[in-house]
Amino acid sequence: MAVFTDGYFTMNEDEAIEFTKAKLGFFPADAELTCKEIGDGNLNYxxxxxxxxxxxxxxxxxxxxxxxxxxxFKLSPDRNRIESEILSLQDKLAPGFVPKMYHYDPIMNCCVMEDLSDHEIMRGALMKHKQFPLFADHISTFMAQTLLLTSDVAMGHKEKKELVKSFINPELCEISEDLVYTEPFYDCPRNDVFPGSRDFVREFIWEDRKLSLETAKLKFEFMANAQSLIHGDLHTGSIFIKEDSTKVIDPEFAFYGPAGYDVGNVVANLIFAYVNALFTGPSDQVEYLERTISEVIDLFKEKFLALWDENSVERTARYEGFREYYLDSILRDTAAVAGLELCRRIIGLAHVKDITSIEQPETRAMAEKICLTAGKEFILNRELFKTGGDFAKAIRQSAAVFSK
Amino acid sequence: MAVFTDGYFTMNEDEAIEFTKAKLGFFPADAELTCKEIGDGNLNYxxxxxxxxxxxxxxxxxxxxxxxxxxxFKLSPDRNRIESEILSLQDKLAPGFVPKMYHYDPIMNCCVMEDLSDHEIMRGALMKHKQFPLFADHISTFMAQTLLLTSDVAMGHKEKKELVKSFINPELCEISEDLVYTEPFYDCPRNDVFPGSRDFVREFIWEDRKLSLETAKLKFEFMANAQSLIHGDLHTGSIFIKEDSTKVIDPEFAFYGPAGYDVGNVVANLIFAYVNALFTGPSDQVEYLERTISEVIDLFKEKFLALWDENSVERTARYEGFREYYLDSILRDTAAVAGLELCRRIIGLAHVKDITSIEQPETRAMAEKICLTAGKEFILNRELFKTGGDFAKAIRQSAAVFSK
Known part of the structure; x- marks a missing residue:
């Protein structure tokens, strides 16, 4: 019999059953438990x-x-404490959009939560050309509520600073700082560039001094701007979905950072699905994704402003023009981060299946160039993106350069 | 006999002597100790x-x-833990510019430090029209070293985040958020407006919607931008000085904030001395102060860039153009904070003697209007201040509007 109080060890399937019996009252006494390790992520069992x-x-x-x-990457297992705390908090801020948390165990560094096996990972579902008409509404609610309600606009500033403190997350932030903001933008040995795209990456990305300067500015903002408690890794692989339900999982990268980081990640990962659909899907899937990207932005804006009016506790937040200035700055960061994500998933260490699953090499190279073209446009001209239509237009234009 | 281990109480002079004997080996065994309470600050004995x-x-x-x-204002006495830690850290980063720290006592919430009675408080010295030719050199070294060396430019990012965490300072930050960024810019009951300036304050400051919008932007940056470990209250009342020595004291407001906050406070408080000298001093004192303001900025820039080249550990910090972009952003924040400080010390709760000591009411009103005119200019046009000369020119021009 394993003991779960003496110290941390990595569990196998049998030990996970023993842990469940020893620690949780979730199942009836006569339960007959089976267990399977189903992890395909990078950080957890x-x-x-x-x-x-x-x-x-x-x-x-x-x-x-x-x-x-x-x-x-050496990571402190304390990240699961962060995860359980943040899921509880997100469940309060945006009820229904994260899995329920049942138990957190600080010795075994694990948390026990709602099983979402009736949902599927959104990235895979989009690659099967499924459509989720409620997604833009769900994710824009989740983002507007978690991002606005944890900011200085809507929280007591002392209380917010205590949250900043408890979610300082040096190790996971370092991964983003390296893999998102730094390595993709020079010829770093850890990059993983598809041969058919290599020349394009060198000329279009690595040799562009203006682009690298912008990435430096954005990296320093990412490291210093404690604006909102962000999810920090909100791609379509961190979303469980079914027709009438959207659940955001894996918040272990959460910390106080730029609110646009989450919105930009959602947009970029919808663009990967869009580019995948361009080459492998029916045209109505392309249209669905373009419409969804546009709706995510426009619904986010609408909900963010409505929440602002209901929840702002800060006197200066009600000064004429400030709400619009603040939202504009989030949209600017959204564009920038969408651009960074589009580049880093093509050039850097961690790719996305939407693109790597395209088998024909010339087609894959074309798909990658569309992503990089849109990505660079988003970074360099981030001040110009104000509406869902602006985002959709940049994507269509990048696609038009390479596909016919 | 008082006991110093059972719990906190406020000491009187006799108990401070007992504390010294019980806790410190600083004095010889046959010492004959005397004690006087000399506090004139607002937060401490x-x-x-x-x-x-x-x-x-x-x-x-x-x-x-x-x-x-x-x-x-209810403040946690924990601020003296912050003070002792930060003085030790500042002494490492910029040796010789802060008092030596001998002891910190977490029960009595007190710290024991070098006696600087052979120095004087700079504000008073400047009001006596003393000049300190080494000050610009000293304070620019102190600021460049403490601000650059605690930033993501020169520190490991994980180590920096741990520092951010240990210097989260909600209560003292709230004071600045209220007294610097909010109350002076509307007709707040806690303001203390000199009758001869009241009409001007209403029309020129409170009724200017463009100005209030800018203060909202700056307040949110102050609350979210964890750029450098700043002193947080670097006015001339927080500086002990003598001809060959400058010591920065009272860092209890320290936290990770915008680097320009400290530089802006130094500039604004030199401007108060400048305006005082305009009406009460010899003309060479006015020239000395104008030259000093200009030198503080130009020496800070020079030292900051040199330190950058020697100490940057971050790859992207070496990208072409980034160093200049970053320094420009600090100068922009410097101008903004100088402007906020100039306004808040005239309008808000906490005034400065440089101005309140001007006895003739018309003259005092004129001095105040010069400060407010320069202050508003610094806030509204903060992007335009790039050199010491730019700062000096704005001050001269504001003075020229009201004095002849």
């Missing part, structure tokens, strides 16, 4: 524990001692 | 303990349970 009799199930997510993405 | 035999002396600074500035 994920166990699904099911009671064969009742059909009830839970997920146990345990931090490995070393991030699985690469042995070069 | 300050005891000077002297050995009549050896002439050796120390300062004990004890946090009162309530800030003395007003019963409305």
């Amino acid at each position: 994920v166990f699904r524990v099911v009671d064969v009799n009742s059909g009830k199930s839970i997920i146990i997510k345990q931090a490995g001692p070393v991030a699985r993405i690469s042995d070069e | 300050v005891f000077r303990v002297v050995d009549v035999n050896s002439g050796k002396s120390i300062i004990i600074k004890q946090a009162g349970p309530v800030a003395r500035i007003s019963d409305e």
